Amino acid sequence: MSRTGELTATPEDVWPGRYASATWVLATVVLVVTVVKPWHQYFLQTVDPISLATIAIVPSFVYASLLAVLAVALRRRLRAAWWLLVLWWLVVPQVDRILLLASGESVGPAAAGLVLSSLLLVGALRTRRYFVARRVPGSLPLAAAILGTGAVLCAVVGAHLVERFGRAESSPAALEYVVGRLLLDIGSVPLGTDATAPWWVRATIGVLGSIAVLGAAIALFRAPADHRVLDVEDEARVRHLLREHGEEDSLGYFATRRDKSVVWDADAAADARAGVSYRVIGGVSLASGNPVGDPRRWPEAVRRWLAEARLHGWTPAVMGAGTTGAQTYAAAGLKMIDLGDEAILDLTSFTLTGPSMRSVRQSVSRLQRRGYVVQVARHGDLEPGLLAELRAAAGRWRGDGGSERGFSMALGRLEDPLDEHCVLLTARDGDGRVRGFLSLVPWGRAGVSLDLMRRDPSADNGIVELMVATLAEQARGLGVREVSLNFAMFREAFERGAEMGAGPVLLLWHRILVIASRTWQLESLYRSNAKYHPAWRPRFLGFEMVSDLPRVGTAVGRAEGFLEAPSPRRLLARLTGAAPDDALDSGTEAHAAAVRALMPAPCDPLAEALDVARLPEQVRVRRAKLDRLVAAGVDPYPVAVPSTHTLAEVRAAHAGIPRGARTGCRVSVTGRVLLRRDHGGLGFLTLHAGGAELQAMVETGRLDPTSALVWDLLDLADHVAVTGEVVRTDAGELSVAATRLVLASKALRPLPDKHRGLTDPEARVRQRYVDLVVRPDARTAAYQRATVVRSVRDSLHARGFTEVETPVLQTVHGGANARPFTTHINAYDLDLSLRIATELHLKRLVVGGMEQVFEIGRQFRNEGADATHNPEFTSLEVYQAYADHDAMRRLTQELVREAAVAVHGEPVLRARDAAGRVVEHDVAGDWPVVPICTAVSQALGEEVDVDTPVEVLLRHAERHGLDPDGPRVWGVLVEELYGKLCERVTTAPVFYTEFPAAGAPLARAHRRDPRLAEKWDLVVNGAEQATAYSELTDPVLQRRRLLEQSLLAASGDPEAMVVDEDFLRALEHGMPPTGGMGLGIDRLVMNIVGGSIRDTILFPLVKP
Structure with a gap:
């Protein structure tokens, strides 16, 4: 660490704390020695071995106090203390x-002390560089003056008292006695004298000496006050960073308070990208909230803030940091503890409906009936004078209603021209009088944070609730999505302490907080926020060492307004009713103009998003061509272009013309440019459209100027319309000899290589549009899917089935064992799920008399995604009255066979083997029908039927490595064995x-054995293709089975069905015997064409 206070993250940085801890221990020992009489007498001797061998121990309260002051100074890294x-x-x-060694006295203790102190001195010299804090300028003369004045006063008064009430031979002897007492109190050896004094004279000398010594020590070691405020340059940068990164912290705007300072991550504010906003209170550098600016630069800003705090001897602390900010501070070495929670309301989903909002809803309704209205506006849109009126009213209401306390991060100002984007909600009663208001500061681009909340104590209750509800109603017009309300300190303690079963420690802590709330309104703040059911976001308190907590807590209390430091000016303000000395005034227009002049112009999000410089080089080149076309008056994206024939029609109509022939037939064709060759005055284009390709021959000399410009700026992948005569070139290629080119659509991104296409399977899925252009097989697969769906639909229509549509959003999920996707409808405040099957609604239609119905639609299951499953898939469900599962089997066989013929022209299904080769299955005849027990028996080589004991099945399962998820009963075990060994x-x-x-x-239960079901599964290529039932139509039995399923759901099975009362009510109206079948369309396409699930679905769900 250099003299400027820059720190390196080394373990030795803890040395100031270690010195302070050792000094605190010594002070404690001295205090104990002072009050324990035998020890006191022992250490009063002129030379005691312990002090001689270690550190001087003087039984004196002054000495102990001096050590305590020294410990604090060492902890603050003061060089003077070192x-x-x-x-x-x-x-x-x-x-x-x-x-003593020279005189031969006390050789042992003196030698030990000499060695020990020498070692300590070496260690102190090696750690000197960690004590970087400098004295306050002028502190040494001030300390000397205090010490000298106090010493003279003590000497004069003490000598007089000794001479008057004690025993001293002369005035010099009395003075010598007083000086000796003073030197003894600070750790020196007293002078030898025969003078004595009564205890109260000694006490008086000690008190006067203590005042002098401690006063001098405090003056020498005092922390420098920080008189800096947020100047124009700093405020401009803070506001700029909030504009760019304001979403990071709901409390970020309070960094614009002008009684705070900012430490930047750069040497100059103009170059800064992040900063820490702080205020020095009682020697504590108290940072507020998260750092402002780019989170990537927060660590550097925090590092510089810590360095500055240590350089000035301030104790670093953080109040109200969010989770991200707390992580940054913790990484810099601070300890972070949970301070409380901030209440965040999502106004996009906030509603007064529902039983939980009853009290708020009633308050709002009551005030609305009494004629209360709320006006919402930005500060910059308010009428002149209104803010001054509100400021005066706020002062009156605060005086009448008591001190309102909240989170310390508040602007403390109104009428500031720079706060024009703040939001004000003003509540007026039926007579038009202002009865309360909320002022909220911006939070990023779409949020606001509560700054000031005032209400007339004589107004009706519920004004705040009315204003919050009005803000939610008008949030869209303001462009606001979230609002940060009050901070609730110790919220979790209030919440959990009131719960039944809270432990004794939590109950005691809760009780203490309730008592404290009588003075500081802690619980009322929590309750006033909790009624809105907000999202709670934690806020943290940060400090460097546990020993700092008393000082940090005091500073936080002063910042919160819970504590006030006594001062004559504050007392005078209370007596006269004047504004306190720390009140914040609003800035002037001149100040606002100076700040705005230094702020960079706001970034235009639209222009930034459209910035061409961010694009890849090939895209920039094409964008430049686009600009040239537009500048020349060419519409690169016209509504329509000339088109008389398709490419396929031209090829078919002129297939037989000889080489070099001209047909005289003029056509206009359109297509995408796949190939462009330019040979000077002659060029060629290969166009593609509708699965056909055709060449266009371009002689630039025959083109009009607009067409020539289009030719010059044409790129691969562009869509173009070519008009000209159909010819066959000398090389034998059928072509259109172009006389006119019209750009149909300018492609701004290039296509991949025509022959290789997209080789990455993941890229094929993510850019299906590109895959379809460059890979014919992809287009073929899309057309084949459409053919399969059309064939299934036509086959059912031909058999008299009616296609219907049923709801996708459902209040009760059913019809299959699967986990649903859930959502919420705000209009009804109701949880819904996306359907997992159409079965129950289609059965309702059968009850209603629609005897042959089907639906081809999307289903949604919140399950795994793999080579054969997609969370969103298409299925067919068919229901036929007076049919059974055998009828459905025959129908399914016919549907699959007819779809295969529609695609291939013959009844075959395709698959790929392990080597990737296509394998065909002829499905012309009837397909095998195998009972599941027979299949399992054949696979095991041992007979299995409905009477086979569970123990036998368990043995087979273990032999084949199966561990059933469900209960170990006969049905589950048989299906597990079937799944692995048969399916x-x-x-x-x-x-x-x-x-x-x-x-x-x-x-329905099987007509032969009720332990079995009339159900079949069609399995193709190792997976279920379709399933069918003889449907259960007995409403009593169906209710019983669904209730059994609901019990499974209640016990934690997310795939179990729930009771659908409306479906059961429909069954109770009578449902005829019915056969039902469900078939996966996606898997059917896979089995017919031999592709994967990702090839079959055009846009499968992929992880972003």
Whole structure:
């Protein structure tokens, strides 16, 4: 660490604290020795071995107090304290020890003390560089004057008292006695004299000497006061940084208080990107909130602030830091503790509806009925004089209603021209009188933070609630989304201490806070915020060492307004009713103009977002071409362009013309430029559109000026319209001999290589639009999906089914065992979920008489995403009255087969093997139908049926490495074995039937064995393709099964169904025997074309 106070993060930086701790220990020992009489008498002897061998121990309250003052000074890294320690306690005693050694007296203790003090002296010299704090200028003469004046006064008064009431041979003897007592109190050896004095004279001498010595020590070691205020340059930079980074802290605007100082992360304020706002109170450099500015520069600003505090001997502390700021301060070495919580209201979702807001709603309604209204405006839009009126009213109300206390971070001013963006809410009664107001300061671009809250004590209750509710109503017009209300100190203690079951320590702490709240309104602040049900964000108190807490706590209390430092000026202000000396005045117009002149022009978010310099080089080049086109009057994005034929039509109509032929047929075609070749006066374009490609031949000499400009500025990926005669070139390429070029759309980003395309599978998904342009297989997959969906829809229509639509937002999720996505509708203050299946609504339609219905729609399940699953997927659900699961099996087989024929022209399904080769499955005939127990038995090589004991199934499961998630019952174990041994290894389509009834709560029990369900799963390529039931239509049994599912949900199963009373009520109206089937469209496309889930879905969900 250099003399300027710059610190390095080394372990030795703790040495000032260690010196202070050791000095505190010595002061404690001296205090104990002073009050314990035998020890007191022992250490009064001229030479005691302990003091001689270690450090001088003098039984004196003055000596103990002097050590305490020295400890505080050492902790503050004062260089003067270090010098006093070295000279008075280490160097001067060495002289006495050397003299004793020379005289042969007390050799052992003197030698030990000489060695020990020498070692301590070496250590002190090595750690001198850590004591960087300088004395206050003039403190040494002042301390000398206090000490000299006090010593003279003590000597004169003491000598007179000794001579008058004690025993002294002469006045010089009495004076010698007084001087000896003084030297004894500060650790020196008393002078030999025969004079004596009564105890009260000795006490008087001690008191006068203590005043002189301690007064001189305090004057010498006092911390420098910080008389700096926020000057124009600093304020301009603070406001600029708040404009750029104000969202980082809701309390950031309070850094514009002009009684604060700022330490920047740079040498000049104009170059600063971050700073720490602080105020020195009682020798404590108290930072407020988070640092201002760019969070990336906060560590450097904090480092410089700590260096400045240590250079001046201030104790660094932080009050009200947010979580991010607290992390920065903690990384710099401060200890952070939870101070309380800040109440944040999200005005976009704030509502007075609901039982929890009843008290607030009633207060608002009562005042509105009594004619109260609230006006909301920015300070800059207010009528002249209104703020002065409010300021005067605030003073009257505060005097009438008692001291209002809150978080210390408040502006403490109104009518300042620079606070034009602050928001004011004024409440008026039915007679138009102002009865209360809120003033809020800006918080970033879309937030406000409470600064001043005042109400007329004689007004009706509920004014604050009315103003908060009005702010929420008009938040959109103000562009405000969040508001920071009061800070609730020790919120968690109030909240948890009032709960049943709170422990004795918490109850005691809660009781202490309740008592303290009678004076300082701690609990009332918490309660006044809690009624709005805000989000609580913690705020932290920071300090360097635990021993600093008393001083830091005192400084915080003064900053909060809980404590007041006594001063004649403050007392005079109270007696005269004048403003206190620390009141903040609003700035003048001249001051505001000076600040604005130094502030950089505000950044235009739109211009910044559109800044071309941030773009890649190729994009900048294309943007420059775009500008040239616009400057020349060419619309790069016209509404329409000439187009008479498609590329495919031109190729088909002129396929047979010979080389070098001209057709005389003029056409206008459009397409995207995939290739451009320029050979001087002759150029060629390869156009692509609608799956076809065609060449355009451009002779620049035959183009009009506009077309020539388009040709010069044309890039790959541009869309262009070409007009000209259809010809075949001498090279045999069918072409359009262009006479006119019209730009249809200017591409600002280049395409990847035409032949290689996007090679990264992740990039293909994220930039599907590019993938479709450059990779034909991607376009083919998109068209094949559309073919599959159209085929399924047409097949069902041909069989008399009616397509319907059912709700996506549902109040009760059901129809499948799956975890739903949840959301909230503000209009009804109601939690909703996105549907996981359409089953229950489609069954309602069957009850209503729509006997053959289907829906192809999106489902949403909050589950995993992998090669075969996507959280958002498309499914088909079909329901047919008077049918069963066998009828659904035949229907499903026909739908899949017809979709395959629509895509391939033959009934085949495709898949890829482990080597990536395409494997086809002929699905022309009937597909196998295998009961699940039969399949499991074949896989195990041992018979399994509904009577197989659970122990046997458990043994099989363990042998195959299975650990079932659910209860270890027959149905769960059989399905686990089926999943691993049967489903995963199935490739060609197989219908697996007769599943355990316990796993199908919506299916009818099997007509042959009620322990099984009339259910089948169609499995293709190792995954379920479709499933169908003979639907359960018994409302009594269905209610029982859903209640069983709801109990599972209540016990923590997020995928269990819940009771849908409306669906059960529909069943109670009578549902005919029905077969139902669900089929995954995405997986059907995968199985038909042989692609992955990401190839099948155009825009699968990918992590940002």
